[in-house]
Amino acid sequence: MKTNLLFTFIFALVFSISHAQSTKYLSMRWKDVATKMPEAWYGTEEAKAVGENVLLNQKEIGGWEKNKEYHQPLSDSEKAEIKSNKAAVGATFDNGATITELRFLAKVYGHNPDSRYKEAFEKGLNYIFVSQYDNGGWPQFFPIRGGKGDYSMRITYNDDAMVNTLKFLREIYSGNQAYSALKLDQNLIAQAQKSFNSGIDCILKTQILVKGSPTVWCAQHDEKTLAPAKARSYELPSFSGSESVRIVQLLMELENPSQEVINAVDGAINWFENHKIEDIKLETEINTEGKKNRIVVSDPNAEALWARFYDLETGKPFFCDRDGIKKNSLAEIGYERRNGYSWYTNAPEKLLKEYPDWKKKVEQN
Template sequence: MRWKDVATKMPEAWYGSAEAKAVAENVMLAQKDIGGWEKNKEYHIPLSDDERAKIKSDKSKIGSTFDNGATITEMRFLAKVYAHQQDELYKQAFEKGLNYIFISQYDNGGWPQFFPIRGGNGDYSMQITYNDDAMVNTMKFLKEIYSGDEKYVALNLGPEQLTKAQQAFDAGIEIILKTQIVVNGEPTVWCAQHDEITLAPAKARSYELPSFSGSESVGIVQLLMELDKPSNEVIAAIDGAVNWFEAHKIEGIKLETEVDSEGRKNRIVVEDKNAPLMWGRFYDLETAQPFFCDRDGIKKISLAEIGYERRNGYSWYVNAPEKVLKAYPEWKKKVEEN
């Protein structure tokens, strides 16, 4: 099983078991001194003595992140085991993690991918990060906390913590509105990451250039659509993003896998008038056309133009915006009725 499934999807009674307690010991051991956790760790797998020693020696080192569900997943797990086992150490670890979320938020409301940042000033981990829903997942978690979700009732969090959670969430909404890319006076979508100071679309890895995001923007819009009483600014942001998704959908093509001359599986784009809707992951900020990129950072206009490794090792097309388009009419009707 994957860690994220063990953390939140086991039968409820399991979280009161001795096995869950053993996993919780690993989770608490791995919590950094600052309160967060590293990503891509499998805490349900038993640790050797050497592995435990290494984790202890690294507790003060940089590595805490919200990337790939890290920190939030561990906190969700701790809340579950605490609800069943009432061990105060679990609650203390949870509260330490909650404080980590608070201290890692920028004054402008955004969250970086890593906190503290990994590689010093200039490293993309310091940017406001929508990539892989890092910030959206954090904000959804905070909303659950302050809105009294039953999963956290047993923790009996104090009013100050609940207020901080709501204030952090509200600040996150504000920065989402401020970072939305505006073209000719019209709100569009977002980049996967934005400069933490200028708020402009920003580059991450060499092949992740500043762009309109057809992928990460989806989670942002879904978060905004979940707000109970959206402001006029929020409504305008959603309307603008939906219009952009509608205008930039890709029809008549689909992805298929072929076997190349070397016997390797290879992604190709083929024409198909009955293909489901797709969107590019990245759209050029000037031309608004999808682009593709190798590790050299040079934009290409077709998937076939980039090398085998990036062509087959990255998701260049997505269909997630269709979820937004399908949900939009009902959301719009509800908003207009209220």
């Protein structure tokens, strides 16, 4: 009897651990489930179930919506609603959408060669091609949502949307093993490289010039004039101390960069050097209402920071509330935007450290 009880206990314990491990993905974020699970997981029944959700949620145009937890189980009513909205506007590159789902499909197809995964992947890849402007840029949403002038139609560097798309395209045409199982048609691969090259050309054309010298970029640019453009009410045309970082890193990753690319990087690095903010740091205090509140304090030993927005005329940092009025300090804007948005970054510091080695390398070639 004791032996049977012991066996039953061990079996229950093993089952419990196994079940907990197999369902762990349900408590994770979608972007981590999509690309950061152990490789063997993408061949499991759980991954196949998630794959069904991803296939179901793909829009007729080929892309996916943002901020959706595609790995969570769906009810029959939810599935019916998704099917009825497949033609609705909603596909986007914002917050990693579409690119994340495509990377997931490539992973599950590598373990489960279901032709539907490949068809969906190719459809998504064509979505990238068809949504690209003739000038090489991409809007945030496609088809364009809202009316004429909606900021989602702007060429979007915000939240690294365009950079993420370009990095994905480079993976496609450079023979990245993550996509080898798909055995993509050579025409698609060639189109990926053409699309990438056009995107780099757009980056060079949209770089803001000051007295003829290249500087950095705005978070979004007009899709026709290529000029810095406004997005949300508190995201005014500006020099971007944040989004410009990933753009420069992408340019520095190019093999055999042209002189135009080298000039673009040199100009951006010079701008970052001249616009660092020293002797301050961000801290969080508890205000009189017992809420956490972000403040700027003096600190002569603080690491350098950069503002997210710099004025296009004065070159000075500015901050903005939902009223669209520029302010000179973080303390001048309301509590909600002050604490609900990233107004400073230290990301350029890493870029400045990488630059000397990059410069030496290109000078030797």
